[in-house]
Amino acid sequence: MTRKQLLSLATVAACVLCLSATAPAYMWEQTPDLSTSGMDVNCMHVPWVAPVTILYDDFVITETTTVETIVMWGSMRLDVGSASDFSISISDDNSGLPGTGLSSSAVSVTETVHASELAEGWYNPHPDNTEYIPSSTPGDTICYQWELTLSDPVSLDPGRYWFGITIRSLNDTGNAGWKTTANPDSGSHDAVFKVLDSTGWSGFQSLAYPTDHPDEGDPINFAFAIVPEPATFALLVGGGVLGLLRRRDR
Numbered sequence: 001m002t003r004k005q006l007l008s009l010a011t012v013a014a015c016v017l018c019l020s021a022t023a024p025a026y027m028w029e030q031t032p033d034l035s036t037s038g039m040d041v042n043c044m045h046v047p048w049v050a051p052v053t054i055l056y057d058d059f060v061i062t063e064t065t066t067v068e069t070i071v072m073w074g075s076m077r078l079d080v081g082s083a084s085d086f087s088i089s090i091s092d093d094n095s096g097l098p099g100t101g102l103s104s105s106a107v108s109v110t111e112t113v114h115a116s117e118l119a120e121g122w123y124n125p126h127p128d129n130t131e132y133i134p135s136s137t138p139g140d141t142i143c144y145q146w147e148l149t150l151s152d153p154v155s156l157d158p159g160r161y162w163f164g165i166t167i168r169s170l171n172d173t174g175n176a177g178w179k180t181t182a183n184p185d186s187g188s189h190d191a192v193f194k195v196l197d198s199t200g201w202s203g204f205q206s207l208a209y210p211t212d213h214p215d216e217g218d219p220i221n222f223a224f225a226i227v228p229e230p231a232t233f234a235l236l237v238g239g240g241v242l243g244l245l246r247r248r249d250r
Contacts, residue, residue, distance in 0.1 A: 025227050028059045032073035032114065032143055032223035033182040036135040037214050039121035040075040040177025041193075041207065041222075044083065044167040052196040053126050055178050056091075056098050056164045056204070057222040058189045061156045068153040068229035070107075070163060072222070073114055073179040075140035077122050077133075081174020083146070084109060089164040090154055096189050097204050098162040103154040110147040118143060122177060123210050126195050132210040143179060153229055160189075163224060181223040190219035 032038065043055045067090070076083065086107050091098040122139025124131040133139035167176045192204040207220040 025230070026071070026225040027063075027065065027228050028061070028185070029225035030057075030181040030185060030188075030221060030223050031183055032179040034115050034118055034120075034143060035182065036119050037121075037182065038118070038135075038143075039123055039180045039209070039213065039220075040077075040140060041180070041220065042077070042122070042124040042126070042131075042175050042177045043074075043165055044169050044174075044176040046169050051126055051128055052166060053124075053193055054089075054164050054166045054195075055191065055193050055207075055222065056162045057191040057224065058093065058160055058162050059224075059226055060160050060185065060187070061158050061226070064155070064157050065226075066153050066155045066229045067226055068150060069227035070148045070150070070224060071227060072146050072148065072165065072224040073143055074146060074177050074223075075120065075122075075143055075179060077140060077175040077177065079140050079142055081169070081176075083111075083144075083167050083169075083176035085168040086146070086148055087166050087168065088148060088150075089162075090156075091162045091164065093160040093162065097192060098164060102156075102161070103150070103152065105150040105152040105154065107148040107150055110149070112145045112147075113142060114145040115143040117141060121213060123213075124175075125193055125205075125207060125210075128195075128197060130210075132212065134212060140177075163226075179223040181221050184221035188221060191221050 043053055045052045089101050090103040091101050093099055118141045119135045119138040120140055121135045122133040191207045194204050195202045209215040209218050
């Protein structure tokens with residue numbers, strides 16, 4: 001191996017270590033809408049009391065990846081209460097809808113305040129308890145970032161998948177909602193939901209902005225990000241840097 005090649009490999013190693021330590025390792029992301037058009041959709045329930053709503057949105061993996069963490073953004077209705085008991089699922093894609101469940105790992109949650117002094121809307125799509133609070137009220141003023149670390153990371157091949165979320169309120173401490181995004185990934189499907197009530201589970205239903213919202217009738221997509229485990233991220237970054245170096249050495 002030549003001295004130039006050794007220096008190139010050393011550069012790659014340094015870049016990988018630096019990026020792994022400092023860069024947000026999002027390999028897929030939809031950012032939260034923090035404008036007055038932003039809205040949170042209820043996904044919280046009190047066990048045995050309130051009907052269950054599960055929200056789903058899709059994401060695309062372009063490289064074989066082990067997913068360790070999912071970051072999502074959301075708020076509490078009227079800024080009341082807190083969220084802690086998250087139930088998540090990752091499913092494959094079945095003709096544009098969630099398909100077979102691939103993971104329902106337990107998660108540990110890290111909560112930080114992402115933004116405050118906002119004015120955003122709130123929406124509960126459950127047909128038995130529909131509610132829309134406009135941003136003029138507002139429905140909430142604080143956006144939280146919830147970092148969900150999977151107890152069992154899941155390996156995914158390239159393809160389209162669905163992230164599902166519901167949050168239980170063990171002490172009836174308010175309602176948590178998933179934040180909408182104004183920048184959905186190109187080619188992504190519309191978000192969907194299903195509900196559980198006394199008659200059982202509903203089928204999947206599409207989600208659209210409610211009556212009187214500025215984007216009334218438009219499809220909804222949610223704010224979240226997929227984070228690979230560090231080893232996968234290092235391989236992805238290292239491969240990209242090596243490719244650049246090879247092109248430069250020609």
